[in-house]
Amino acid sequence: MDAPSPPTPKTGTPKTAAAPGGAPDLSHVESWVFDLDNTLYPAECNLFAQVDVRIGDYICRTLDIPYDEARRIQKGFFRTYGTTMRGLMTEYGVDPDDFLDYVHDIDHGPVPHSPALDRALEALQGVKYVFTNGSVAHAEKVMDRLGVAHHFDAIFDIAAADYQPKPADHFYDRFLERHAVDPSRAVLVEDLAVNLKPAHERGMTTVHVITDHAYAMEGHDQPFIHHRTDDLVAWLEAAAGTPRPR
Numbered sequence: 001m002d003a004p005s006p007p008t009p010k011t012g013t014p015k016t017a018a019a020p021g022g023a024p025d026l027s028h029v030e031s032w033v034f035d036l037d038n039t040l041y042p043a044e045c046n047l048f049a050q051v052d053v054r055i056g057d058y059i060c061r062t063l064d065i066p067y068d069e070a071r072r073i074q075k076g077f078f079r080t081y082g083t084t085m086r087g088l089m090t091e092y093g094v095d096p097d098d099f100l101d102y103v104h105d106i107d108h109g110p111v112p113h114s115p116a117l118d119r120a121l122e123a124l125q126g127v128k129y130v131f132t133n134g135s136v137a138h139a140e141k142v143m144d145r146l147g148v149a150h151h152f153d154a155i156f157d158i159a160a161a162d163y164q165p166k167p168a169d170h171f172y173d174r175f176l177e178r179h180a181v182d183p184s185r186a187v188l189v190e191d192l193a194v195n196l197k198p199a200h201e202r203g204m205t206t207v208h209v210i211t212d213h214a215y216a217m218e219g220h221d222q223p224f225i226h227h228r229t230d231d232l233v234a235w236l237e238a239a240a241g242t243p244r245p246r
Contacts, residue, residue: 031186036132043211050106104138111145123240193219200224
């Protein structure tokens with residue numbers, strides 16, 4: 001899926017900064033915006049491997065074709081439209097909610113309960129949002145497993161963005177408008193580096209959660225990333241000035 005040309009970067013976007021003691025200086029932040037998958041929970045949970053299989057199964061069932069052919073279509077749509085779902089919507093009129101319900105009907109058991117993440121989120125001052133290309137139902141199941149749902153004021157999902165996924169500009173603009181978020185006082189935390197570029201262009205502070213997934217690291221060394229971490233909980237504790245209990 002082709003996205004519109006990005007807007008001109010705003011001046012004055014906050015860069016990586018440190019408060020006394022080496023903690024990131026985020027005293028300006030009022031809104032904390034978190035990607036869901038491979039960000040709030042460890043990438044090692046590999047939930048997308050399950051989703052990927054379900055996508056192939058959905059295409060088999062919907063188009064009544066062999067699995068090998070379904071996989072070819074799946075990957076082709078991803079390259080052409082940005083998501084398999086957008087390709088199915090465009091070329092076959094598939095109901096996106098039916099698709100999302102089916103592909104997210106997975107075992108969320110690999111997601112661990114995380115008291116440490118719970119404490120770190122509790123210490124952050126400001127409003128918190130989930131910002132996901134998945135569905136609300138999927139996000140709720142993940143957050144229930146983590147034990148952190150009570151910290152979040154809203155889930156902004158692919159349906160709320162009119163089924164236009166990150167990094168499409170519409171996803172970011174729709175979120176900021178709907179929730180009246182001032183981007184100059186907001187942080188976006190993401191594992192996919194490319195998804196941080198539109199946030200930077202709108203004046204948000206960006207945090208890249210580093211994983212071992214090569215596709216997630218594309219663009220990780222670009223100036224649109226202000227902070228980097230391979231330990232989200234530790235980074236949030238530093239941002240909030242609350243060291244981890246020993």
